[in-house]
Amino acid sequence: MRRVVYGVGISLDGYIARPDGSVDFLFMPKDYPMGAFMQTIDTAILGRKTYEVSLSMGGSFGKEIKSYVLSRTMPAGERSGATIVNDSPAQLVGKVREGAGKNIWLMGGGDVARQFLEEDLVDELYLGVVPVLIGSGIPAFPAGFPERKFELVENKSFSRGLISLRYARTREGGGER
């Protein structure tokens, strides 16, 4: 089964971005193997806000990774290399899983993350934690979803104090989704 991996860089107080969306506090040290993670995924899902912030920061959406943007307001269709969809998270994940492929990267967007956690669609967490408290911002795990248990899969320290954590969702009784 293709797994949904919620992968984000966060401050030590759990923010993916400052209140204005900027992510200047995040960094990726040279010894951090982002490439190894990228090889495990071929699809990305993000929220409309994260999509717009990415574009405004000069980001682009290429062909190596198929990117879906969840939006209730934007018209569905191709735009700037991404595919805008008006589906619910569960609908979209279901459709993506109809095809064979690698894992699915949930790239963030606080609201989208909460929806995915509420619908219990997150199979793994992949967190890069930078050693700074920023004091306010957009939370990686916005309040308002039921308890979700995980098991620690990996915990590594990298240069400049970045730690990388991998967790897998443990669903009692239910087994694999």
Add this chain to the structure above:
Amino acid sequence: MRRVVYGVGISLDGYIARPDGSVDFLFMPKDYPMGAFMQTIDTAILGRKTYEVSLSMGGSFGKEIKSYVLSRTMPAGERSGATIVNDSPAQLVGKVREGAGKNIWLMGGGDVARQFLEEDLVDELYLGVVPVLIGSGIPAFPAGFPERKFELVENKSFSRGLISLRYARTREGGGER
């Protein structure tokens, strides 16, 4: 200089307790060296809410560690093994540091932690992170303080997926407080 160590157990989404104050989701595995930490401190500071929750859960405040409870409303004085003070965090830390001794454990209380971070009184973080998202609760780092940079001192994994993180505050230009 006696250092202020903010030491708490937290969920993966950064809560020290559920909304009602309960901490049933926290655990301390047998291989976790809490005793080693306890040997480095001789003083504890906590907020009034944490104090009351501790007492209601059958906790007690003994003589090995001198415990101060910050409160604006309770009368100052000795009570249940702890010392209630009406000082500001900076006043209390200043008074404690007039005497020689070991480090000072800031035991939590979301509001108290925010005050300490706002006044830049936290010298170290000592976090035990349990592998569960609880979805709502009392945050370890409530929003509303300026950015505070740290360096990673220690990152260890323990059984049942607990990770233990130690960070030291890095104050540019200012050196030791």
